[in-house]
Amino acid sequence: MRAKKLKRNRRILDACAETFGLADPLPVLIDSSFARMALRHKVNMSDQLHRLLDGRNLALCTTRCVIKECQLLGPVMAGTLKVLSCLELHPCHHKRPTTAVRCLTKALRPVATEPTVDEASGVSASDPNWRPLLASNSERLRSLAHELTGMPCLLLEHGQPLLTGLPADTRRLLAERRLRGLRAEADEAAAVAAAATVDASVLKRRQRGANPLSCLKKKRKRQTEQQQQKSDEVHRNIDNNVDLSSTICRRRKRGRRAGWSRRPWHVRQFIVEQLQQQFLV
Ligand SMILES: [Zn+2]
Numbered sequence: 329m330r331a332k333k334l335k336r337n338r339r340i341l342d343a344c345a346e347t348f349g350l351a352d353p354l355p356v357l358i359d360s361s362f363a364r365m366a367l368r369h370k371v372n373m374s375d376q377l378h379r380l381l382d383g384r385n386l387a388l389c390t391t392r393c394v395i396k397e398c399q400l401l402g403p404v405m406a407g408t409l410k411v412l413s414c415l416e417l418h419p420c421h422h423k424r425p426t427t428a429v430r431c432l433t434k435a436l437r438p439v440a441t442e443p444t445v446d447e448a449s450g451v452s453a454s455d456p457n458w459r460p461l462l463a464s465n466s467e468r469l470r471s472l473a474h475e476l477t478g479m480p481c482l483l484l485e486h487g488q489p490l491l492t493g494l495p496a497d498t499r500r501l502l503a504e505r506r507l508r509g510l511r512a513e514a515d516e517a518a519a520v521a522a523a524a525t526v527d528a529s530v531l532k533r534r535q536r537g538a539n540p541l542s543c544l545k546k547k548r549k550r551q552t553e554q555q556q557q558k559s560d561e562v563h564r565n566i567d568n569n570v571d572l573s574s575t576i577c578r579r580r581k582r583g584r585r586a587g588w589s590r591r592p593w594h595v596r597q598f599i600v601e602q603l604q605q606q607f608l609v
Contacts, residue, residue, distance in 0.1 A: 341384070344498075347478070348459050352385055353384070353385035354387065356462075356463050357390065358373070358388055358464075359390070359463070359466065360405065360428060362482070362483070367407050367408060369484065388416065390412050390418065391418050392420060392425065393428055393431035394432065395409065397427065422434075429468075435460070436460060437477075438477065459477050460477070463483070464482075470492065475495070479495075480492045480494055
């Protein structure tokens, strides 16, 4: 088998697995038209389909209604009936046998989550990933299967098995899912970039250091202003020739240790002059 064909089939199956999830072994529902063509061209269905589907494990099966329809068609379908009898039986839940198309159409619907057990065979079909491939040479049945399962189908053409392409609905679903994934990745990348920008700005702000105005010692400045005010007051009193006794007393009260020698020179000079004037008068 050509490498290009194998690559195409692998790509289709990978898309199905991504969209729906594929059961292992992968179920393949075979109808009488496919089995008849395989018999005519002497095709070993198990080997050929195994190679066609990228070496996956396959469970080839049919239904009781398909076999019953072959029996009703008589000796013409004897060989086909023999081929179908070798396959596994998929539980179809038809108490009275119906047509193959109706039975396979029902069997192809995606399985409900509740477990369903066939009364006759006791086979359970509770796997939610049970989404079979239809192997049929009937074009009508294949188009129905495309609508119901969203899966590709198998057919025999000139004795060679072929895998059809994905239905349009599945391709659209797959494209939407991939687009959502790309959008989510883009949003995540944008969030990471925004977080990195914020970190860089915070780091830059920290590297600049503290504001130098906030480092000024305000208390010392305040004390200096108070001292300056007191000094101005003393000078103002001296200039106005005011009796400094109250000021001196206040200074004495505040600092008992302050003696004559600790007083400022101009104060001492002023007191001496005052005393001299009093005694001279
Ligand atoms: Zn049936």
